[in-house]
Amino acid sequence: MIAFTAAEIAEITHGRLAADPGLTPGSVVTDSREATAGSLYVAKPGEAADGHDFVAAAFDRGAVLALVQHDVADGAGQLYPAVVVEDSVLAMGALAAEAVRRIRARRADAGQSFTVIGITGSAGKTTTKDLLAGILAGHGETVSPQGSYNGEVGVPLTVFKAGFDTRYLVIEMGATGIGHIRYLAELVRPDIGVVLGVGTAHAGEFGGVENIAVAKGELVEALPAEGTAVLNLDDARVSAMASRTRATVLGFSAQPDKAGESAPVLAEDVELSAGGNPEFELRLPGGDRHHVASQLIGAHHVANLLAAAGAAHAAGIPGEQIAASLSAQSAASRWRMERTERPDGVTIINDAYNANPESMRAALRTLADLGRGRRTWAVLGAMLELGEDSIREHTAVGTQVVRLNISRLLVIGREARALYVSAVNEGSWGDECLFAETVDEAYEILRSALEPGDLVLFKSSNSIGLRHLGDRIALPATATEGSPLP
Known part of the structure; x- marks a missing residue:
């Protein structure tokens, strides 16, 4: 500090x-x-x-x-x-801004580099932050957020971990309104800005998806002319942010046939391993190509891997070292597609740190892909902060569960009941589709119904608490019966 x-x-x-x-x-x-x-x-x-x-x-x-x-x-x-x-929170921000200024000035006087990288997006921020920090740590002292510290309190706390020996400062930036990311960017003055996607998370608070795009683009607007904006060209709203920055634009895409030469950072020949881990050929600017075999679970992580690769390239890291690090890293933060194999053969995938329609759909597709030949369970809770779109989005998820042929659906909590109703209406009933009022009731259902070989996904918004239910179910079958849920 x-x-x-x-x-x-x-x-x-x-x-x-x-x-x-x-x-x-x-x-x-x-x-x-x-x-x-x-x-x-x-x-x-x-x-x-x-x-x-x-x-x-x-x-x-x-x-x-x-x-x-x-x-x-x-x-x-x-x-x-x-x-x-x-205002004590704004005062924290002022201290953080001065800390960044002093680090940058001291290191410049010593002829040393200091690079600040900001990451935002509706989903994938924490995973991308962890991947990027893992790459950079091999090339200099790197400071990155603990967990999902990404707001007006979390960003200063991250900055306070940095010192004069810090080479890279990675900042995760979240927002629940227009102006929030602009404020955070003014504190840390990023050299590189990464925008992952514009989804419907917090749509109710923002007043619509277009306002979310306005807010996320505040990061690239804050970049200096000598900076780099790393943009997801597979998201039209993010791609359009190229016109909002004076920085150099470095696009990335998991769809090389569509992106072509407009995306210098590409994932080519994407495949999933038997364990659901994405593998692909990473193409970097100049035609540099390297194989990446990720330990993360789910095809949706390809975008996060590309974003981390693009930011690392912008920071000057050689391509072969980027690919090697991406291939070596597993999930660093808890409850993000966290896989546990129980002794009795039940597999738990706990992805219940947070949820929005985009991440929910991605997790369900991964469950369906991994579950071929097994009985699959989707244990789902509410996606919060969707505003007037809440019923429609939960209904769409219920329909998707049925159309993906997921064996069992367990919906928890009144906030998610539209999800249950839509699955029933789509043709799933009886013991294929269950509803529990509380987490404790859901635990009893799972405790008695799970069988060896079952594959179980837990997914909900953070405050619903399904991540703790997933932890409880992931314990060995010999765990003491009746012990309280976390």
Whole structure:
């Protein structure tokens, strides 16, 4: 972490200093439980809890300074050392922006490179981020987000992990409205921007897919003229972003027959292994070709692999090293097509970290591809934040399950009932199509109905919690019966 004194923090954030000016925190946390000796604790208001209520807990764990929106006193009336600001989250952003500026300046003065890469898209951000970080780590100190840290809090926390020895800073950028990515891009000033796709995730919050395209394109608008925009040419809305950037455009495509020479980064001769892992010939600018045999599961990951390859190429990594790294990496983040083989022969694919119509369709196609000759289960929960499109999109998924000939469908929760109804209407009934009101009810159904050889997919939006159900079902059959679900 770049060290800031309390006085510098107050100056950068336009805050009021209520602490020793020379106090210098060594880390930044927003969760009091993560505070350690020397931490700066950022107290941010939240929907469920106010971080100011946990200042004492943070100091008990070793925090030495707080970033707060009002003074906080201990039980004896003594104020905790703090910098008082109008908005603690925006203040975090200001600190992050200054950290990036200092790293870039110090490394430039030393004749060293520093490359910031931003990644956005409606699906695949975390997988692409993990793949790219894996490639870059072999060529210099690389900092990338923990999990899916991609918002106005997560991006600064990622930046705070970087220091003067950082060569590559990979930033995942999410948004729930127009202007969000512009704000994040202003903080980190990316040199390379990757746009994966424009889907219907958060369509309800954005007010439509076209507004999502506007928001995602804010990343390429922020790139400098000497930068590179890595764009998915298989998505028309992303391809159109080429006109919104002054940077060099590097297109990628998994459809070489359609893209032709317009996409210098291509996947040719794509095949799936028996385990559902994509293999292809990676073509890079200049005709450079290398074989990639990915350990990820599902054809939909080809786009993520290409995006990571394009960004790595833009960062100057040789093609043979890009391909070798992509072939060596497995999923680095949990609950993304995570495969578990139970001792009794049941296979679990837990892809329930998040869900939108595009990722749901991709996961179901993978289930159908992998399940030939086996009994397949789709255990599905709601896709949230779809707005007025929710019923239509859930109905479409239910129809797809039946048309893919998936053996069993288990739908969980009232929010997803349209999915169940559409599957029944499409011709799936009886024990082929089941509905459970709760995760606990679904667990009991699966516990009694699963048989050796079954292949089970779990998929839902994060807050539905099916990822935890998938973990519970993935435990060995000898696990204690009746133990509570996570």
